[in-house]
Amino acid sequence: MTDTTSSVRMITGTRLYLYVSLSLVAMLVLLPLVTTALGGFKSLGDLRVNPFGLPSEWLWSNYLDILFGDRYWRQMLNSLFIATVTVVLTVIVSAMAAFTFAHVKFFGANQLLNYFLIGLMFPAATAILPLFIRIRDLGLLDTYWGVILPQVAFGLGMSILLFRNYFRNLPEELFQAAFVDGCGYIRFFWHISMPLSRPIVSTVGIITFVHSWNSYILPLIMLNTEEKYPWPLGIMVYRGEFGTDWQLVLAFITLTILPTVIVFFLAQKHIIAGLTAGAVKS
């Protein structure tokens, strides 16, 4: 009886600690988001005297002006194009490379894999100068490809690791059955591995998409024409133009965050599952 009571007390205590700490973390994340979204509904005066509270008057026009202008949609299409092409290329290239690392034994395979994985340690920003020179030499400055190709290259390390672990966990007998059925490596990849890899394709796709969507440094360095700017750069330009009208800047930021938040809520299961699956290099 005493044991039961103390264990119940312990569970309640643990739960309470969990709820309090999670609530604190949630507040830390939500406060800036909510403040930004509410700020977009305020007038500049209201924002100055009451930065965290509810708007005294809800000014929908701040949002509507942005939504009915062409800048917001143009930049969204730019972001969408860059992110989509990055995702497609990353998934295709990394899946094929990971399949090779998972199933084909060849001299130097481990060294080559480690070479790819080293990429995990270097964000694009650390190599920005040589990248700029290479992209300039390739004649890709101020083109979408100048942003897409480096993004794909820097995404390969993580994506190959995730795909490789997934492919290695597919049952060996499946591979043998397909081999007996007449598949070679390429047919097994297209007919068996890829159709069975939808969860990991979603994970890699979402992670790459979000990463590309939020990318700021690469577009900043590689793109010069404002018509080609994706959202993160667009926000900076918008802030430059409307630097004093913070309520408009906040509304613009809110509208650019919104799609990412929606996508994350729809796909969080895949993102979390994929991240755990790739946690260990086996």
Place this chain on the structure above:
Amino acid sequence: MASVELRDIRKSYGVLEVIHGVSLSIGEGEFIALVGPSGCGKSTLLRMIAGLEDITDGEVLIGGKVVNPLTPRERNIAMVFQSYALYPHMTVAENMGFNLKLSGLPKSEIDKRVGEAARMLALTELLDRKPSQLSGGQRQRVAMGRAIVRDPAVFLFDEPLSNLDAKLRVQMRTEIKALHQKVATTSIYVTHDQIEAMTLADRIVVLNGGRVEQVGTPLELYRTPANLFVAGFIGSPAMNVLDGTVEAADGEPAVRLRDGSAIRIAPERKVRLGQAVRIGLRPEHFVAGDKGNAIVGRTLLVEPTGAQTHVLFEFAGEQITAVVDGDHPARHGTLFKAAMDRSQVYVFDRQSGAAL
């Protein structure tokens, strides 16, 4: 349908040799079972025949043609795996027709052959289902269907029933036997279950430590095991083994056991006086009572199985199992008397294990 021949097959992993020169001839349409304990190399041997494992040395011939350099597909074999290995994203029909699709056969021909195999295996109603919607037995039938539609030269079975429960295993065993009688394709069946091997195979190959111990029909292996390993492996419950020395009792050969008691053996056994031997007594050869080669011991355990009763009793310092009639009134702690005809006492050389 084709013959299969193995010529001095060897397999090494680095310096470690695991298959030590296996030679075997399998006739057209024959059903061969490879049996042996875990790690004896039976699955490795099967996978070498399939082309899934490299052959270190020796030759595999299918239909009289050396197939060592050929891929599994080029060898024209079909394999049924222990875990079924069905493609989870394909329907039953797609699973069965996948090989034909890769071969470039027209859809009408694929549908026809899949339909025929499905009828043969009672899978027609399940053709549109995915493997996850099937029971274990149904999955195993699909795996067999996938093998049948190809009309291969040889069927290879790698412990196909070991994931099924006992009842289903018996049912599927019957189905495999019926299927083989229908299609008569040369089949090589790997199992560690000697009952499966005995009931299914035309001939059994007993493997131990990467070597063939004996090849023969199920009854040959049961009645005239070549050595102690085969004798102990074939038969259920396993043969009782007792150490002794050959002596003469009343002018006839007998084996004197450790406790001083003597068991008479058949005069045609090739033994010599004073030879250290092991005798083998099959549990089902005991007859309750004390006529002939009688032994007596205290009953340790009684296991009624219905038609028969297994009695575990102590004799000559060993635990002996006897299988007697189900009505036998054996009770724990009482004296159990059983006898065995001397012609049914197996004798093995204690050092080499060879049958004498």
